Amino acid sequence: xxxxxxxxxxxxxxxxxxxxxxxxxxxxxxxxxxxxxxxxxxxxxxxxxxxxxxxxxxxxxxxxxxxxxxxxxxxxxxxxxxxxxxxxxxxxxxxxxxxxxxxxxxxxxxxxxxxxxxxxxxxxxxxxxxxxxxxxxxxxxxxxxxxxxxxxxxxxxxxxxxxxxxxxxxxxxxxxxxxxxxxxxxxxxxxxxxxxxxxxxxxxxxxxxxxxxxxxxxxxxxxxxxxxxxxxxxxxxxxxxxxxxxxxxxxxxxxxxxxxxxxxxxxxxxxxxxxxxxxxxxxxxxxxxxxxxxxxxxxxxxxxxxxxxxxxxxxxxxxxxxxxxxxxxxxxxxxxxxxxxxxxxxxxxxxxxxxxxxxxxxxxxxxxxxxxxxxxxxxxxxxxxxxxxxxxxxxxxxxxxxxxxxxxxxxxxxxxxxxxxxxxxxxxxxxxxxxxxxxxxxxxxxxxxxxxxxxxxxxxxxxxxxxxxxxxxxxxxxxxxxxxxxxxx
Numbered sequence: 001x002x003x004x005x006x007x008x009x010x011x012x013x014x015x016x017x018x019x020x021x022x023x024x025x026x027x028x029x030x031x032x033x034x035x036x037x038x039x040x041x042x043x044x045x046x047x048x049x050x051x052x053x054x055x056x057x058x059x060x061x062x063x064x065x066x067x068x069x070x071x072x073x074x075x076x077x078x079x080x081x082x083x084x085x086x087x088x089x090x091x092x093x094x095x096x097x098x099x100x101x102x103x104x105x106x107x108x109x110x111x112x113x114x115x116x117x118x119x120x121x122x123x124x125x126x127x128x129x130x131x132x133x134x135x136x137x138x139x140x141x142x143x144x145x146x147x148x149x150x151x152x153x154x155x156x157x158x159x160x161x162x163x164x165x166x167x168x169x170x171x172x173x174x175x176x177x178x179x180x181x182x183x184x185x186x187x188x189x190x191x192x193x194x195x196x197x198x199x200x201x202x203x204x205x206x207x208x209x210x211x212x213x214x215x216x217x218x219x220x221x222x223x224x225x226x227x228x229x230x231x232x233x234x235x236x237x238x239x240x241x242x243x244x245x246x247x248x249x250x251x252x253x254x255x256x257x258x259x260x261x262x263x264x265x266x267x268x269x270x271x272x273x274x275x276x277x278x279x280x281x282x283x284x285x286x287x288x289x290x291x292x293x294x295x296x297x298x299x300x301x302x303x304x305x306x307x308x309x310x311x312x313x314x315x316x317x318x319x320x321x322x323x324x325x326x327x328x329x330x331x332x333x334x335x336x337x338x339x340x341x342x343x344x345x346x347x348x349x350x351x352x353x354x355x356x357x358x359x360x361x362x363x364x365x366x367x368x369x370x371x372x373x374x375x376x377x378x379x380x381x382x383x384x385x386x387x388x389x390x391x392x393x394x395x396x397x398x399x400x401x402x403x404x405x406x407x408x409x410x411x412x413x414x415x416x417x418x419x420x421x422x423x424x425x426x427x428x429x430x431x432x433x434x435x436x437x438x439x440x441x442x443x444x445x446x447x448x449x450x451x452x453x454x455x456x457x458x459x460x461x462x463x464x465x466x467x468x469x470x471x472x473x474x475x476x477x478x479x480x481x482x483x484x485x486x487x488x489x
Contacts, residue, residue: 031450051420053407054371057355057399064348064386064393066279070270072294072329072340076236076262082251083229086110090247095258097243101234108232108245108257115230119223126216133209136202143202147195154188161185238262241338261338266329268294268307270344277323279348280309287312288349292327295343296336305332309346351385354393355401360408362392369406369413370399377406377417412465437474445470448483455486 090109094101101107161181168178238260245257272280282288289308296303306329313324327344329336336342361368362384372378382396399405404421406413413419440448452458452466469479 054404054421059401063350066346068270070268074338076265078260080258110230112230115227122220122223129213129216136206136209140202143199150191150195157185157188273322293345303335371404
């Protein structure tokens with residue numbers, strides 16, 4: 001029994017060994033055949049023709065467009081604040097977030113009882129001051145009359161003294177009468193001085209009464225102002241924002257109740273680089289009044305408004321560069337609100353003799369591939385003036401209108417290569433169909449890879465490119481056909 005088992009095991013190992021040897025021999029023979037077929041029959045060298053999209057140069061006058069992003073602001077804003085502490089007695093029906101109010105409309109009414117009492121007290125004080133002024137005026141008039149009477153009395157006493165002295169000169173008078181007349185004149189003159197002092201006092205009293213009336217008028221005006229401040233009005237038509245006041249609420253002095261924004265006075269603030277700002281100035285360095293288009297993306301619905309540059313920021317904020325520009329919204333600003341983040345497109349001064357081409361057509365070295373005679377590629381230097389999204393504006397002294405350049409440069413394209421140009425559709429012509437591809441089974445893919453690896457006439461660059469193409473799920477049919485023709489299968 002043990003002998004039979006060992007015999008069967010030996011036969012199995014022998015069969016397995018023979019099978020492995022047969023497989024190895026087949027693999028060696030296949031490799032030798034492939035190598036012999038590749039090296040024994042040299043393939044005819046054929047120039048490879050690449051295909052690429054081309055565009056035609058059209059040198060003309062183009063107005064570049066500068067794109068920036070900014071924020072909509074209102075140039076007319078007013079913070080509604082309580083001028084004094086108090087209780088909110090009443091609110092306007094329009095006093096709510098986003099409501100439109102008219103100029104002069106009473107928005108908030110504070111409790112006016114205390115302010116009205118102060119106003120009435122000031123009015124009473126003014127009435128008292130006016131009564132005191134009237135009394136002082138009358139007293140001054142009476143004092144002036146007393147002074148006039150005293151002066152007339154003094155004049156009469158002077159006349160009597162002169163008559164008495166004339167009588168004495170004739171020897172008919174008496175010394176006692178003369179002395180009595182002189183004493184009467186002195187008394188009259190003293191009375192005049194007393195009346196003048198009384199007039200001065202009356203005048204001072206009048207001045208004090210006038211000053212008291214002025215103070216009373218000022219106090220009344222202040223009281224009326226404070227009474228008026230219990231009513232908070234809209235100084236201009238606009239929209240309310242940040243509304244916090246409620247009826248019956250107690251507010252403190254200078255507390256903010258809401259903000260009034262004028263929706264008709266909107267502008268957009270945006271920042272540009274120094275180079276972009278230089279293109280928006282004239283020869284004297286002043287900002288030009290360039291037109292602009294402001295766009296707001298409202299969930300797919302594009303809202304647009306026309307604007308115009310008006311000014312530039314006075315200073316550069318710390319940590320920032322460039323210039324802050326302001327453009328005033330003109331037509332179509334009704335749909336915008338302060339705080340919107342918008343896109344601004346400015347029209348720069350026009351550029352002459354420039355062409356617009358895809359950005360991918362210009363290499364990092366500032367050169368393009370030109371389709372020359374015989375569909376050969378040549379490179380030419382160009383000057384990139386502006387970048388417009390996925391396109392650039394170029395100017396080239398060595399190129400002329402009507403020439404074609406490669407629309408998208410790739411590492412496979414270079415000077416001297418032959419190109420099969422793919423031109424865009426014109427006049428209904430169809431665009432060339434993309435290259436046909438095929439899916440390879442593992443055996444076919446392995447056969448082609450073995451041929452590529454064993455071909456000693458093929459450069460390493462071509463081998464690397466073919467390996468990459470054969471590793472794709474969909475391999476170009478032209479590549480497969482060309483390799484199989486060389487293999488001979």
